[in-house]
Each structure stands twice: as structure tokens, then as C-alpha cells.
Amino acid sequence: MSLDPKVASRLKRTPDGLVPAIVQQYDTGEVLMLAWMDDEALHRTLTTGRATYWSRSRSAYWVKGDTSGHVQHVKSVALDCDGDTILLKVDQVGAACHTGDRTCFDADPLPLSWNPA
Amino acid sequence: MSLDPKVASRLKRTPDGLVPAIVQQYDTGEVLMLAWMDDEALHRTLTTGRATYWSRSRSAYWVKGDTSGHVQHVKSVALDCDGDTILLKVDQVGAACHTGDRTCFDADPLPLSWNPA
Numbered sequence: 001m002s003l004d005p006k007v008a009s010r011l012k013r014t015p016d017g018l019v020p021a022i023v024q025q026y027d028t029g030e031v032l033m034l035a036w037m038d039d040e041a042l043h044r045t046l047t048t049g050r051a052t053y054w055s056r057s058r059s060a061y062w063v064k065g066d067t068s069g070h071v072q073h074v075k076s077v078a079l080d081c082d083g084d085t086i087l088l089k090v091d092q093v094g095a096a097c098h099t100g101d102r103t104c105f106d107a108d109p110l111p112l113s114w115n116p117a
Numbered sequence: 118m119s120l121d122p123k124v125a126s127r128l129k130r131t132p133d134g135l136v137p138a139i140v141q142q143y144d145t146g147e148v149l150m151l152a153w154m155d156d157e158a159l160h161r162t163l164t165t166g167r168a169t170y171w172s173r174s175r176s177a178y179w180v181k182g183d184t185s186g187h188v189q190h191v192k193s194v195a196l197d198c199d200g201d202t203i204l205l206k207v208d209q210v211g212a213a214c215h216t217g218d219r220t221c222f223d224a225d226p227l228p229l230s231w232n233p234a
Contacts, residue, residue: 022139029145030146077226078227081214082221104197105195105197108127112163113163
């Protein structure tokens with residue numbers, strides 16, 4: 001079993017064979033995190049309903065929540081117009097971020113030097 | 118003028134000096150697109166209020182909407198917990214995607230082989 005060749009043929013990968021996956025809470029729209037998938041991680045995500053990534057730091061597959069319990073149940077998966085980004089809508093159990101924050105973007109807003117309307 | 122050194126020191130860049138930027142409509146939560154920034158593109162985005170990227174295909178800065186009119190007015194910018202992804206909330210004028218779709222993820226949902234609850 002491997003990724004459907006029709007899907008695989010549409011993917012544009014980085015030189016190390018990965019595609020970035022944007023992970024969004026399906027109902028609130030919160031952007032939770034960015035992770036990376038190779039073909040096998042995408043295949044597992046599409047066929048198991050559990051968000052599965054390639055960990056660049058550990059060089060291993062990573063089923064989100066297997067260690068932390070903070071599982072992501074997959075609701076939908078889409079490719080972008082260029083085939084080089086994946087959008088994953090999930091139902092996130094608990095915190096998405098390893099810091100304990102709900103999303104990986106909660107802690108570090110950057111200052112803007114004009115006044116947004 | 119260049120990127121604030123305090124911000125620059127927190128960025129983790131790809132080997133080609135880029136950071137992926139997730140672009141989200143600030144009020145509806147739609148994920149519009151993924152683009153790439155180098156330090157200068159982030160600096161311009163933070164100081165002008167117009168979303169500015171590095172185009173990998175054209176090797177040039179790209180002020181979103183300068184050609185199409187489909188401008189992105191920046192509402193907020195945040196770094197993720199690892200400093201390797203940017204989340205940009207914008208007010209998107211018109212279509213975000215060059216295909217004319219509102220988002221770059223509208224056209225290509227992938228089939229799931231289980232039944233999501």
C-alpha cells in the first residue's frame with residue numbers, strides 16, 4: 001500500500017521530498033501548526049484519519065498525539081493550486097503545540113510599525 | 118533599514134534563507150495560501166502593511182496584488198513556537214489564488230478512505 005499515484009503525481013516536493021502541511025481546526029478556523037509530510041505520511045493520513053507527519057528533527061514518522069494524547073482527527077485534506085502545500089482540517093484534542101498552547105502561533109506576535117485599520 | 122535583529126535572531130530559515138508564511142483571512146479564518154519570506158520580505162510586510170513575499174519561481178520580491186489588484190492588507194503577524202513558520206492574518210481583496218479562486222485550496226480536495234465523523 002502506498003500513496004495513490006494520481007495524488008503522488010500532483011505533489012511538488014522540496015529537495016528532501018517533503019510538502020508543508022497547514023493544520024487548521026475544522027470548526028473554529030484556528031491555524032494550529034505547520035508540519036511536513038512525505039508521500040507515506042500523506043498516505044497514512046488519508047487512510048487512517050489520524051494526522052501523520054514526517055518529523056525532520058527526529059527523522060521518523062510522527063502520529064500526532066501518540067505520545068502527548070493530543071490527537072488530530074482528520075476532517076478533510078486538500079492540495080493547493082500548485083500541488084506544493086497541503087491543508088489539513090482536523091479536530092484537535094487539547095493543545096496542538098508542544099508548549100501547551102492551543103496553537104503554535106499564540107506566544108509570539110510580531111510588532112507592526114504602522115497602525116492596522 | 119532592515120529586519121529588527123531581535124526578530125531576525127528568532128527565525129529558523131530553510132537552506133535557501135526562507136520561512137513559509139501561512140496567509141489567513143483575518144475575519145472568516147479561511148486559509149488563503151502559503152507563500153515564502155526572506156528577512157527583507159518580512160521586514161517590508163511588518164513596516165508597510167502590504168503582504169510582501171519572495172517569489173521562488175521569479176527570484177524577486179512580490180507585493181501581493183501589485184499586478185492583479187488582489188491586495189492583502191496585513192492585520193497581524195506571528196511567529197510559531199520554533200521560529201520556522203509565520204502566520205499572517207490579512208484582509209484579502211478579491212481572489213487570493215492566481216486561478217481566480219478565493220483560496221488556493223478550493224479546487225483540489227483529496228479523497229479520504231474512511232468516513233470522517
